[in-house]
Amino acid sequence: MAYEKLDEALKTLNRRxxxxxxxxxxxxxxxxxxxVYAExxxxxxxxxxxxxxxxxxVNKRLSLWARLxxxxxxxxxxxxxxxxxxxxxxxxxxxxxxxPFGLETHELWLSVRSLLNLLNQTPPRIKMLREMLRENGNPYGLDADMRLDWVDYTGLEEAPVKDRAEVAYFVGCTTAFKAVNQEIAYSIASLLNELNVDWTLLGEEEWCCGSPYLLAGDREGAREAAERNVEALKARGVKTVITGCAGCFRVMRWEYPKLLGGPLPFRVIHAVEYFSEHITSGDLKPEPLDARVAYHDPCELGRLGGVIEEPRIILKVLTTNPVELPENGLEGRCCGGGGLLQAVDDELRLSIVDARLRQASELGVEILTSACPSCKLTLSDGVRERGYNLEVLDLMELLARQMGL
Ligand code: SF4
Ligand code: SF4
Structure with missing residues (x-):
């Protein structure tokens, strides 16, 4: 045991x-x-x-007793x-x-992951994921030039990669590279085209947002990713960055200023915030469905990101029969797709999502929506693996569909 290294790692925890x-x-x-414990x-x-x-x-190595x-x-x-x-x-x-004590456990658990990273105790599959991030700029080990493949796959006619634009759509790796999510990108792009927005993609210059680095305890990797993406966005004079991924949203809006030591030169908003404004103003008028549709709050968008009302504004115009799931909003129940759990215990992830799908199924939900590609991936895996009879869609997909796009 390298005790010097261990003591240094433990000292990274602050007094609070x-x-x-x-x-x-x-x-x-x-x-x-x-x-996790519940399952x-x-x-x-x-x-x-x-x-x-x-x-x-800490007590064994650094306490007063340890010193005496x-x-x-x-x-x-x-x-x-x-x-x-x-x-x-x-x-x-x-x-x-x-x-009840107001402990900031989210930050605490991330700090413990950083500490384990310093001690080389990160699980092997997460180490592999980090290597792929460093080599390819995405956690799937795919070439950067495949980032826009979704445009061809989905048949999108217009997907601009411009030198300058007011708005950038930051697609994110889990949307760009995972087939189950590529319709989300198509939907957001189509809605921006429908509104005649001056918008751009970053194309091959888009890099992982940095969230998986943080989850793997690699803060420096996250900082480098933040620097790279902010430079690419700044160079285009972007004023608003839209993301359809709750993980990209949380890390860009709330972590980038901390990682880079100051405010960003643009605002970061989630697609549900952007398009709910256009629904409220009457720019977008979707046709409502006659079906029982529920919305599952992604943890990183709702509880950790502060966006709770906007998806519900959208849901209410998309269906005549909106259903509120139990454990929602700030108390939203995790789908199991966060924290890189899939890489360490996929069976447990499926048990967690099963509990969420059971809640939806008991309420007779026909379409279960969310606003995050990781949630869509996990909910879809759960429906397939556990045989539920409901459709899983991102809210943006349903919005584009009801707009006839
Ligand atoms: S899974 Fe959620 S509730 Fe459980 S320890 Fe982690 S952050 Fe807390
Ligand atoms: S995080 Fe949970 S276990 Fe820890 S002090 Fe708060 S309520 Fe108690």
Missing amino acids: QLLELDTCARCALCTDLCP SKNPLHAPAVRSSRVLSL LGPRLISEGELEELAESTYHCTLCGRCMEAC
Whole structure:
């Protein structure tokens, strides 16, 4: 065990986080709300147990007692269990929302991932993903020149890559490269064309937004991705960046200013914010469906991103029969698609999404919408694997469809 490295890694936790760990390790109030623990029932996956494991390392190495009596030894098994706990988390933020002490657990769990990254304790499949990110600029290991393949696949007639534009549509890797999501890109592009917006794509210059780097504990990788994307957007004089992905949205809107040490020269908004404004103003008049349609809040858009009302404004004009799922808005139930859980435990991801789909199915939902390609991917996998009889669509796909696009 390289104790010098371990002690340095533990010192990356700040004073507030040490106090948070101390509080959390004595509590367990939010345990049953954690979507991972709810399905796995593995105590190691409970938020308070994770905190107690980190605190135990800090106490053994850096506490007053450790300084007086000498630091205690740490076994490899302790670090492995901490990694198992930390990566069995979708980073959904439900524990943070429920916490009566106001602990910022989302940031805390990300810091623990950074600490594990420094100790080379990141799970092997996540290390591989990070290597692909560094080599190709996307987590799927595909060439950058395939970023616009969706344009041909979906038959979109106009997909501009301009030198200058007012608005940029930041597509994101999970939309651009995953076939199940490419209609989302088609829909957003078609809606922008319908509104005659002066808009552009970044094409091959678009790079991963940086979110998977943060989830893998690689803050420096996230900062480099942020720098690269902001430069490409600035060079085009862009004033508004639209993203259809909740992960891209959260990281660009809320993390980029922190990673880059200042405000961005453009505003970042999610497509549901942009198009709900155009629905309210009467620029877009979709034909409502006669079907039971529900909206699933992506954690990174709703609870962690602060966008809750706008998708509901859109939903209400798309159907005569909108359905509100239980556990919604700030208390939205995670689909299982976050935190890179798929890379470490796909069976568990499918159990988590099964619980969400059961809720929708019990309410007789015919179309389940969301506003994130990761949610669409996970909900679609769940429907296919567990045999549910409902259609999964992104809200933007349904909007474009009801506009006849
Ligand atoms: S996150 Fe808050 S509510 Fe949950 S166990 Fe920790 S202290 Fe308790
Ligand atoms: S962020 Fe979500 S998955 Fe992770 S510990 Fe909290 S409630 Fe559980």
